[in-house]
Amino acid sequence: MGVRGRGENGTGGGDMAVLVTGGAGYIGSHMVLALLDAGHEEVVVLDDLSTGFDWAVPEGVKLVVGDVADQALVTQTILQHRIDALAHFAARIVVPDSVSDPLGYYLANTVKTRSLIEASVRAGVRHVIFSSTAAVYGEPEVVPVPEDLPLKPINPYGRSKLMSEWMIADAAAAHGFSYVILRYFNVAGADPAGRSGQSTPNATHLIKVATQAALGQRERLDVFGTDYATPDGSCLRDYIQVSDLAAAHRVALDHLRAGGESLTLNCGYGRGYSVLEVIDVVKRLSGRDFEVRLCPRRPGDPAQIVAEAALIRDRLGWKPRHDDLDAIVAQALAWEQHLGKRNRL
Numbered sequence: 503m504g505v506r507g508r509g510e511n512g513t514g515g516g517d518m519a520v521l522v523t524g525g526a527g528y529i530g531s532h533m534v535l536a537l538l539d540a541g542h543e544e545v546v547v548l549d550d551l552s553t554g555f556d557w558a559v560p561e562g563v564k565l566v567v568g569d570v571a572d573q574a575l576v577t578q579t580i581l582q583h584r585i586d587a588l589a590h591f592a593a594r595i596v597v598p599d600s601v602s603d604p605l606g607y608y609l610a611n612t613v614k615t616r617s618l619i620e621a622s623v624r625a626g627v628r629h630v631i632f633s634s635t636a637a638v639y640g641e642p643e644v645v646p647v648p649e650d651l652p653l654k655p656i657n658p659y660g661r662s663k664l665m666s667e668w669m670i671a672d673a674a675a676a677h678g679f680s681y682v683i684l685r686y687f688n689v690a691g692a693d694p695a696g697r698s699g700q701s702t703p704n705a706t707h708l709i710k711v712a713t714q715a716a717l718g719q720r721e722r723l724d725v726f727g728t729d730y731a732t733p734d735g736s737c738l739r740d741y742i743q744v745s746d747l748a749a750a751h752r753v754a755l756d757h758l759r760a761g762g763e764s765l766t767l768n769c770g771y772g773r774g775y776s777v778l779e780v781i782d783v784v785k786r787l788s789g790r791d792f793e794v795r796l797c798p799r800r801p802g803d804p805a806q807i808v809a810e811a812a813l814i815r816d817r818l819g820w821k822p823r824h825d826d827l828d829a830i831v832a833q834a835l836a837w838e839q840h841l842g843k844r845n846r847l
């Protein structure tokens with residue numbers, strides 16, 4: 503372990519590079535933009551394009567198309583591009599899918615992460631940033647949820663991510679790399695400059711689905727459950743804007759490269775909105791009154807999940823700049839319109 507090398511076609515210069523797995527996807531593409539905007543030019547994306555898009559990777563950024571579990575490819579990429587840090591976004595991400603296909607999720611999110619971490623550590627990666635999720639808390643007894651609450655995920659997706667968290671912490675202790683595990687709450691919105699957004703055609707995320715309904719791309723919106731123990735009976739979520747989340751990764755990278763300690767941090771704003779509140783905002787901002795159907799609960803959904811959001815500000819000095827549901831929904835609507843035009847071309 504710990505042997506570094508350099509391939510014949512290295513990125514060059516003294517700077518080390520970041521490997522972003524899943525960088526052609528929604529959140530990963532925003533991290534690539536955040537790194538470029540901050541002047542980190544040495545970024546390499548590894549993505550199998552299963553849910554991502556090659557056009558989401560900015561020009562000039564190297565895209566390696568392949569699987570994170572392909573250890574030969576990972577090793578070659580790390581050595582060739584002098585990678586010292588790994589930001590691991592690649593995963594399957596849909597909670598109800600994980601309930602119907604748990605083995606697929608444990609393979610994609612746990613087994614493949616094990617393979618990636620092994621290859622990365624062997625090739626000399628020093629720092630790991632891992633995309634975890636609020637789903638590791640399950641149905642929390644305390645809201646807002648602090649990081650040290652007992653972890654009791656209630657769906658295979660959350661368990662697949664929690665196992666990876668444990669694996670990364672154990673491997674870091676044994677092999678001497680440092681890590682930041684970021685537990686995202688509900689990620690939404692788009693790059694305010696319109697360079698990227700949530701582009702998966704069959705995405706299941708509430709704000710995406712609601713904006714598609716508002717723009718006439720879906721017949722209606724189904725609300726999954728109105729009998730929860732919440733103020734209006736629908737589920738409460740803490741929606742974090744995607745560029746704010748990307749900025750959290752950037753400061754996490756700076757922290758680790760400066761020799762900072764390993765951390766596990768919530769990424770949210772600390773305030774919950776109900777499904778019905780979100781729908782109202784989408785209707786108001788779009789000016790469209792689409793059909794909303796009240797449906798039974800969806801399997802695997804916790805009633806409410808809101809971040810205790812102080813630790814990341816304290817430890818990383820992270821300051822959100824887009825904590826505003828109206829702005830998040832407006833960005834999502836603008837991105838959906840952009841995609842609509844793009845698809846008609």
Ligand SMILES: NC(=O)c1ccc[n+]([C@@H]2O[C@H](COP(=O)([O-])OP(=O)(O)OC[C@H]3O[C@@H](n4cnc5c(N)ncnc54)[C@H](O)[C@@H]3O)[C@@H](O)[C@H]2O)c1
Pocket residue numbers: 523524525526527528529530548549550551552553554555568569570571590591592593594595610614633634635636685686687688689690702
């Ligand atoms: N979107 C959210 O609200 C949310 C919340 C919490 C955590 N997360 C986590 O954030 C990360 C990114 O999610 P996203 O919303 O950007 O999803 P996404 O589907 O847009 O991005 C995932 C990317 O990973 C790629 N990928 C998947 N499996 C791969 C593999 N085996 N090898 C190489 N590439 C692979 C896909 O092609 C895609 O580009 C995931 O780890 C997810 O669990 C997302």
Ligand SMILES: O=c1ccn([C@@H]2O[C@H](COP(=O)(O)OP(=O)(O)O[C@H]3O[C@H](CO)[C@@H](O)[C@H](O)[C@H]3O)[C@@H](O)[C@H]2O)c(=O)[nH]1
Pocket residue numbers: 595596597634635636637686687688689706707708709711723724725726727737738739777800803807
């Ligand atoms: O058409 C829809 C879509 C969603 N919802 C509800 O809206 C809420 C949010 O759902 P969704 O946007 O699908 O996100 P979550 O299931 O909360 O999961 C997201 O947020 C988690 C962190 O909280 C991440 O781990 C997951 O990857 C990410 O998909 C839930 O109550 C859903 O039941 C609806 O009522 N109708």
